[in-house]
Amino acid sequence: MDVDRPGPGEExxxxxxxxxxxxxxxxxxLRGGGQALEVLLVQRNPAQRFxxxxxxxxxxxxxxxxxxxxEAHRAAAVRELDEEAAVSGVAPASLVRFSRWIxxxxxxVRFDTHFFLAPSPEGAEPAVDGHECVDLGWFTPEGALERHRAGELLLVFPTIKHLEQLSSFESADALLAFATGRxxxxxEPRVVLGGEAARILLPGEPGYEDA
Structure with missing residues (x-):
């Protein structure tokens, strides 16, 4: 993936x-059960440095x-979901491990981030605090990517790549079944600089081992 300048948090x-x-x-x-797949995204406050x-x-x-x-990663994931989207009632032990990005x-600024899947609790009504996060929405993975391409949603590289992967699943249940026990x-992506552009490579892509 070529970028002409780093995204926010990717300097x-x-x-x-x-x-x-x-x-x-x-x-x-996640929401949608066996019928559809939507994911919750929150918008970070534009005033934040990161x-x-x-x-x-x-x-x-x-x-x-x-x-x-x-256990620490599970506890942090549940806490952050409550703090950023006001969604509680998700048991840390019920989270399904999905990916790990470094x-x-x-x-x-670097993170070793563990991504988990969880169905939205019944009756949950996500809300933002207006400080750390200022907006939120439910999106189909492809719908979020389309709005990003149209310049309506600012997405960073890891979010884009996860949405691309999620877009291949027809329902939340199918995604959870795929990820359970996997x-x-x-x-760990790598950055290759060339002139004014930077190329981000993933494991297995040509040039990754030489980066």
Whole structure:
């Protein structure tokens, strides 16, 4: 994927030293059951220095008090969903592991983010606090990508790639069935600079091993 400038939160590191990634967790909240697939996206406050204005899945960094390992990631994911979208009642143990993305070493702010799937609790009515997040919406994965291409939604690279993957599933139930018990392999994109553009490569793509 070629980009003419880094997106918010994807600014390149000019310091020459690699920033250790901070542990983080994200929930891809689903609705639609066996009939459809929609995901919840929240818009970060445009005034925020990190990813201001971007539409993302609810999530954030693991707090020190949440411990380490899988339990900490699950606890952080559930907490962030409540804080950013006012959705409670999701049991950490019920989350389905979906992916793990590590920010490229060339980027200034780095996270080691664990993505989880969860059906929206019955009766949940997501809402934003108006400070950290200022808007939200339910989108089909392809619908969100179309609005991004039209310039209506600001999306960052990991969100785009996840939406592309999710768009191949016809329903929330089909997605959950696919992900349950599946081995999660960490993905660490790499950035290749060429002139005024940067190319982001994923594992398996030509040039990745040489980047």
């Amino acid at each position: 390149l590191n000019d310091a020459g030293t690699v920033t250790p990634p901070r542990q983080a967790a994200t929930i891809i909240l 990813m201001g204005g971007a539409w993302v899945f609810p999530g954030g960094a693991v707090d020190r008090g949440e411990g380490e390992g899988d 920010t490229p070493p060339q980027v200034k 081995e999660v392999v960490p993905v």
